[in-house]
Structures are given as structure tokens and as C-alpha cells.
Amino acid sequence: MYKAKIxxxxxxxxxxxxxxTVxxxxxxxxxxxxxxxxxGKYFELSLNSTDRVKxxxxxxxxxxxxxxxxVIEDYTFQLEEVR
Amino acid sequence: MYKAKIxxxxxxxxxxxxxxTVxxxxxxxxxxxxxxxxxGKYFELSLNSTDRVKxxxxxxxxxxxxxxxxVIEDYTFQLEEVR
Incomplete structure (x- = not known):
């Protein structure tokens, strides 16, 4: 199980x-x-993938x-394993 | 100069x-x-404060x-020094 923050x-x-404006x-x-x-936008999701690469x-x-x-957006993500 | 990511x-x-829906x-x-x-939302801003505490x-x-x-939202932030 992985938790991703995008x-x-x-x-x-x-x-x-x-x-x-802000x-x-x-x-x-x-x-x-x-x-x-x-x-920008922020997405938090969990993935039940078996390995990190996948x-x-x-x-x-x-x-x-x-x-x-x-075309107009960039993104960064962090991936951490959750047990 | 500090860069903050919220x-x-x-x-x-x-x-x-x-x-x-997503x-x-x-x-x-x-x-x-x-x-x-x-x-969620994501804010990136730079601050020209003199020290980290401030x-x-x-x-x-x-x-x-x-x-x-x-009332309905939580937040986390990262603060890093930029030269």
C-alpha cells in the first residue's frame, strides 16, 4: 500500500x-x-500496488x-509506503 | 528569503x-x-523574511x-531557505 501526494x-x-489575486x-x-x-492543485491518494516501481x-x-x-501544468509527487 | 509550500x-x-469524482x-x-x-489546494510562495522563526x-x-x-480544512507546510 502506497500513499501518493501530488x-x-x-x-x-x-x-x-x-x-x-491571493x-x-x-x-x-x-x-x-x-x-x-x-x-495549484493537490491530490492525495492511496494505491494498493504491490511494489514501488509499479x-x-x-x-x-x-x-x-x-x-x-x-501543456500548461507541471507536477511533482511524493510516494511513501504505508502499512 | 524563504520558499513555502502549503x-x-x-x-x-x-x-x-x-x-x-476524480x-x-x-x-x-x-x-x-x-x-x-x-x-485540495496548493500554494507556493516566497517570503523575504529575515529569519526562519518569523x-x-x-x-x-x-x-x-x-x-x-x-473549520473544515487542515494544512501542512514546508519552509525552505533560498539564496
């Missing part, structure tokens, strides 16, 4: 109006140390086919 | 219809090893006041 963000070259809101609350903000393969396929738009 | 998820006790879609694509799915304090305050709804 973070999806817009690519650096893609404008992120949502992030800009940054403005953060500033208006008085947090002027915040410099740059990007907003879990990783499936995860990458899921991201490519459904969870991530590779 | 993951926000619905609490375990709160129903996540979006996660359920899980169904993942299954319909043939990934039957996926067991449970929760969907950066952490500001981050927690931002989450409490704007980024997270503490």
Missing part, C-alpha cells in the same frame, strides 16, 4: 491570475514579506492522462 | 465529493489500484486568516 502548478511561463489579499492583510504566489508508473500515467494538463 | 486538504471527517474517473481509465482520493509565524498567520478555513 502537487500540480501552472508552469512558470503561464500567468497565474488566481495566485496574483497575493494582493495577503498584502492587504499586512503580510508584506510575501513576494510571489502560485496557486506504483510510480501508475501514478505517472494517471497524471499524464487525467490529473495534469501537460 | 498543502490544504479537507479534514478527514468532511466529505470530499470532488475527490470521489477517483471514479481514475477507475474508469483502468487504474484500479487507486483506493482513496482527496483533492517566516513560520507569518505563514501560520496567513493560513489562519486567509488561506485555510480551519
Amino acid at each position: 502537487n500540480v502548478t501552472l508552469k512558470k511561463s503561464v500567468l497565474d491570475p488566481q495566485g496574483k 497575493l494582493q489579499a495577503v498584502h492587504s492583510l499586512g503580510f508584506h514579506s510575501a513576494q510571489e504566489m502560485r496557486v 506504483a510510480e508508473q501508475e501514478l505517472k500515467a494517471m497524471c499524464a492522462e487525467l490529473l495534469v494538463n501537460p | 498543502n490544504v486538504t479537507l479534514k478527514k471527517s468532511v466529505l470530499d465529493p470532488q475527490g470521489k 477517483l471514479q474517473a481514475v477507475h474508469s481509465l483502468g487504474f484500479h489500484s487507486a483506493q482513496e482520493m482527496r483533492v 517566516a513560520e509565524q507569518e505563514l501560520k498567520a496567513m493560513c489562519a486568516e486567509l488561506l485555510v478555513n480551519p
Whole structure:
């Protein structure tokens, strides 16, 4: 059993109006140390794969086919074994 | 300069219809090893705080006041120094 955490963000070259708006809101609350903000999606899922390599393969396929738009988005994931 | 990564998820006790729908879609694509799915938000921001303790304090305050709804959401964050 594996637990996967996937973070999806817009690519650096893609404008992120949502992030800009949140940054403005953060500033208006008085947090002027915040410099740059990007907003993305987060997926947490468990996989009952037998081995790590297979879990990783499936995860990458899921991201490519459904969870991530590779044209405008990047993703990172962490995979940890759960007993 | 610090870089913060914040993951926000619905609490375990709160129903996540979006996660359920994504899980169904993942299954319909043939990934039957996926067991449970929760969907959340992801924020990436940079802070020009002078020290780690202050950066952490500001981050927690931002989450409490704007980024997270503490009634139904939980969050985790990572803070790393960038030069």
C-alpha cells in the first residue's frame, strides 16, 4: 500500500491570475514579506500496488492522462509506503 | 528569503465529493489500484523574511486568516531557505 501526494502548478511561463489575486489579499492583510504566489492543485491518494516501481508508473500515467494538463501544468509527487 | 509550500486538504471527517469524482474517473481509465482520493489546494510562495522563526509565524498567520478555513480544512507546510 502506497500513499501518493501530488502537487500540480501552472508552469512558470503561464500567468497565474488566481495566485496574483491571493497575493494582493495577503498584502492587504499586512503580510508584506510575501513576494510571489502560485496557486495549484493537490491530490492525495492511496494505491494498493504491490511494489514501488509499479506504483510510480501508475501514478505517472494517471497524471499524464487525467490529473495534469501537460501543456500548461507541471507536477511533482511524493510516494511513501504505508502499512 | 524563504520558499513555502502549503498543502490544504479537507479534514478527514468532511466529505470530499470532488475527490470521489476524480477517483471514479481514475477507475474508469483502468487504474484500479487507486483506493482513496482527496483533492485540495496548493500554494507556493516566497517570503523575504529575515529569519526562519518569523517566516513560520507569518505563514501560520496567513493560513489562519486567509488561506485555510480551519473549520473544515487542515494544512501542512514546508519552509525552505533560498539564496
